[in-house]
Amino acid sequence: MKGTLMQIPFFDLKGQYAEYKAEALQVIGEVCESQMFCLGPYVAKFEEKIRDYCGCKYAIGVSSGTDALLLSLMALEIGAGDEVITTPFTFFATAASVARVGAKPVFADADEDSYNIDPARIEEKVTEKTRAIIPVHLFGQTAQMKPVMEIAGRHGLAVIEDGAQALGATQNGIKCGNFGDLVCFSFYPTKNLGAFGDAGLVTTNNGELAEKVRLLRVHGENPRYIHRMIGGNFRMDNIQGAVLSVKLKHLDGWNEKRRGNAVIYDGIFAGSPVKAPVTEPNNFSIYNLYTIRAPERDGLREYLTENGVGCGVFYPKPLHLQECFTELGYKAGDFPVAERLCSEVLSLPIYPELRLEQIEHVAKTVLRFYE
Numbered sequence: 618m619k620g621t622l623m624q625i626p627f628f629d630l631k632g633q634y635a636e637y638k639a640e641a642l643q644v645i646g647e648v649c650e651s652q653m654f655c656l657g658p659y660v661a662k663f664e665e666k667i668r669d670y671c672g673c674k675y676a677i678g679v680s681s682g683t684d685a686l687l688l689s690l691m692a693l694e695i696g697a698g699d700e701v702i703t704t705p706f707t708f709f710a711t712a713a714s715v716a717r718v719g720a721k722p723v724f725a726d727a728d729e730d731s732y733n734i735d736p737a738r739i740e741e742k743v744t745e746k747t748r749a750i751i752p753v754h755l756f757g758q759t760a761q762m763k764p765v766m767e768i769a770g771r772h773g774l775a776v777i778e779d780g781a782q783a784l785g786a787t788q789n790g791i792k793c794g795n796f797g798d799l800v801c802f803s804f805y806p807t808k809n810l811g812a813f814g815d816a817g818l819v820t821t822n823n824g825e826l827a828e829k830v831r832l833l834r835v836h837g838e839n840p841r842y843i844h845r846m847i848g849g850n851f852r853m854d855n856i857q858g859a860v861l862s863v864k865l866k867h868l869d870g871w872n873e874k875r876r877g878n879a880v881i882y883d884g885i886f887a888g889s890p891v892k893a894p895v896t897e898p899n900n901f902s903i904y905n906l907y908t909i910r911a912p913e914r915d916g917l918r919e920y921l922t923e924n925g926v927g928c929g930v931f932y933p934k935p936l937h938l939q940e941c942f943t944e945l946g947y948k949a950g951d952f953p954v955a956e957r958l959c960s961e962v963l964s965l966p967i968y969p970e971l972r973l974e975q976i977e978h979v980a981k982t983v984l985r986f987y988e
């Protein structure tokens with residue numbers, strides 16, 4: 618049987634490249650002819666398109682999702698002596714950005730079902746020093762924003778959403794990019810809308826904050842060589858703006874395919890030893906990842922790999938237990954849900970180009986492990 622082993626990679630970006638290749642190469646060619654590489658007309662055009670897509674007032678193209686977080690914290694003037702509440706079950710950049718501006722990340726445990734920050738755990742973490750909350754919309758589903766905004770309102774806190782994995786998701790029919798003061802997106806190639814390299818975005822409905830983010834993006838400079846703030850180089854490449862404009866037209870179609878793939882998995886996993894991801898009733902998930910909870914996760918992971926099925930663990934270690942955060946003083950047991958998730962989660966291939974028989978093969982290989 619070895620020779621007939623079906624190989625299914627965890628990501629396959631080459632599959633969709635064919636769909637938009639001609640148009641992408643065309644616009645890349647135009648950028649090359651213009652020799653305008655850092656910001657430029659394609660970035661400006663993309664900002665308009667993505668602003669309309671999100672249905673928000675302002676969209677600012679930046680250098681990465683990580684830089685979007687950093688810029689948002691800088692725009693809110695969060696720094697030394699301040700605390701920012703976020704989840705320990707997320708990608709490193711969320712909490713690292715808080716530390717990078719000199720503030721202290723304070724964690725609040727995750728929710729068992731949605732994997733997102735548990736709003737019921739946030740308020741107990743608020744102190745005199747708290748300045749902001751950063752909910753993360755993990756795997757494609759928006760964290761529950763109504764309670765988050767209520768807590769923020771009661772205590773006068775800012776809200777920065779980490780929407781890196783949730784472009785196109787909605788909650789109560791409202792597009793991700795509109796709830797908090799600032800919303801951060803990533804166009805890392807494996808996100809649902811991926812650039813040809815690094816790129817990111819900040820959206821906001823607050824004109825003053827938009828202006829500040831724009832200024833901080835270019836060393837706080839306006840006009841040329843007059844620096845009104847200390848910012849940095851957070852510019853988006855013109856080439857990325859061009860490619861992203863081309864790909865944005867496909868995003869909703871790709872997201873629909875991901876959702877269809879999730880339905881197929883859900884059906885096969887119903888009543889099985891693995892737990893399919895739970896989408897909350899007011900959420901429309903765009904499944905950046907399809908993340909199950911699996912008994913004997915590490916064994917299953919090895920079994921899938923041996924059988925040619927790609928998979929990944931997002932995330933294997935909660936942030937409060939990361940070596941670089943030892944100074945924060947957390948210990949194992951502090952966030953039991955996040956810790957449990959880290960030992961049980963496994964993400965399966967979910968990209969739009971998967972064929973039905975491939976999805977069935979992945980799911981059946983998972984279930985065969987438990988026979």
Ligand SMILES: *Cc1c(COP(=O)(O)O)cnc(C)c1O
Binds near residue numbers: 708781803
């Ligand atoms: C990808 C990601 C980021 C960082 O985005 P980059 O563009 O890779 O810098 C931040 N937060 C979350 C939740 C992410 O998934």
